[in-house]
Amino acid sequence: MTSKHQVLCMGNAIVDIIARVDDQFLETHGRVKASMMLVDAETSAALYAAMPPAIERSGGSAGNTAAGIASFGGTVGYIGKIHDDQLGTVFRHDIQAAGVSFDTVAASEGAPTATSMILLTPDSQRTMNTFLGACVELTPDDILAEDAGDADVLYVEGYLWDTPSMKASVLKAFDMAIAAGNKVSLSLSDSFCVDRFRDEFVDLVENKVDILFANEDEIKALYQTDTFEEAVDKLRPHVQIAALTRSEKGSVIVSKDGEITVGAFPATVDDTTGAGDLFAAGFLYGYTNGRSLEDCAKLGGIAAAEVISHLGARPEVNLQSLAAEKLGS
């Protein structure tokens, strides 16, 4: 029987506020380039006041992945918490208009819809400053068996570990997916995020996760190694599938069958936001359609190359057509 969704994505529902700044701006405001830092409402307001004119665009790591999978033509759902406000309306519109099922009830009390101020430097790196807002209102009650127990793959972003209620929601969803015999997938999200939750992530990776997504910094942070190769050595015995991204070096897929290295697709980089999210989209679309791991990695690379070629972390072209053009399939 076909599952309700090929992939169910779960994450922080965020509207990005994107502006170009110089390196001095990061320094003045104590930002660490290319990281995601959580900010409280007050810090968020102060940073916004200092920020140049911006544009707003729906984001959120797993939300970007969901939009990507839909653009490939996959059936995909999303779980995440918005507030019943204007930016929540924007988030809901954009993800639904992308073709993603999104039924999580908006919070009517508490903080506003989350925003992430994304500072783009001339080197195309993005530095994210996220006010979690309504995301923290996610509770296990938002996890429905009809969704979490009925997707070929449940995909979760590591950022959800940042509050106990969000984490409890993930663990409930994991249990439902595992009980239904489906696959669970985790993105490590960010090396600082890995530093915050290393022991839990190691335990998850070694005991629950079927498909792990991480970039080079994140996998090194997980195993506290100096080199990528050492991290892979530590990871190898424990993992079903790990899709490890290395920016312009492409990706390395580690599985019980060995390792596959796939080169990056060429791109004129404008804004690296969403590269990992869209890699996961292509990979999971391929995986849930029975493609080889090499093809999965290629589909991930194609989607990542598209999203870094423009401002914002959601695809701007139909990824199914783009993949057909690039791969002839």
Next chain:
Amino acid sequence: MTSKHQVLCMGNAIVDIIARVDDQFLETHGRVKASMMLVDAETSAALYAAMPPAIERSGGSAGNTAAGIASFGGTVGYIGKIHDDQLGTVFRHDIQAAGVSFDTVAASEGAPTATSMILLTPDSQRTMNTFLGACVELTPDDILAEDAGDADVLYVEGYLWDTPSMKASVLKAFDMAIAAGNKVSLSLSDSFCVDRFRDEFVDLVENKVDILFANEDEIKALYQTDTFEEAVDKLRPHVQIAALTRSEKGSVIVSKDGEITVGAFPATVDDTTGAGDLFAAGFLYGYTNGRSLEDCAKLGGIAAAEVISHLGARPEVNLQSLAAEKLGS
């Protein structure tokens, strides 16, 4: 003595919601290409539900002009009504971060901050669907003598005629500017807008306005002529300065001293939104800095060429630097 502002811009404070669609979408939803149509809250919600994923960016005709003047280095203020909500915060942030004084008190009751759904077709034309929202809360109480009576030029968009309270606010500002011996400037905004208020606009142009901005369609609509030349013949006896824009044909500046034609600056057109607004920005910056009418038109053309080369109606580069590069001054 120096005025508080070289230019004070007054208009509908709007956040644009921008998406790319095909011509069929316009047809299905009964939109008239390249026009601005007002929509009520219900129509706005229905159209939004049908619209593809979008990005949000501050807009509003006179707001775009104000941001442009600031980018040239001019001193500029803005009057327009937002609601005290998230999109109002976005609008206020963006215009202030651009360097524009904006002190109009946000409405705490009534409709939300105005949005305009901008549908971009593959021919780079924009079709705008505006829900006026909080804009209709603008009243003459928002017009302060310290602003409206202390700007070298008061610049107003024709769209403000759409409600009696907005219009009364403009007329109060006009009176203050004229009483102070300053210049008043009007943009005709849109040919449908001209159709709605032709008699009032003709009266204003002939009796109050010092600097008129219009594109070819608008000036033909004002005088109900078939050709641009006939419209100019009817306009000529009544006008101090009229800056008439003709897209790729450039602009024609009509004044008591005769007519000047200035060619368009080359541009790779992506999104025509804001072309007229930014032309006005460059022209008024030049005018309030004592430049020749020909230079004013060139500065307008440079700003218009920049804004149509990307998505959104606010400049993305420093226009002062761009003008220096293009004109050597």
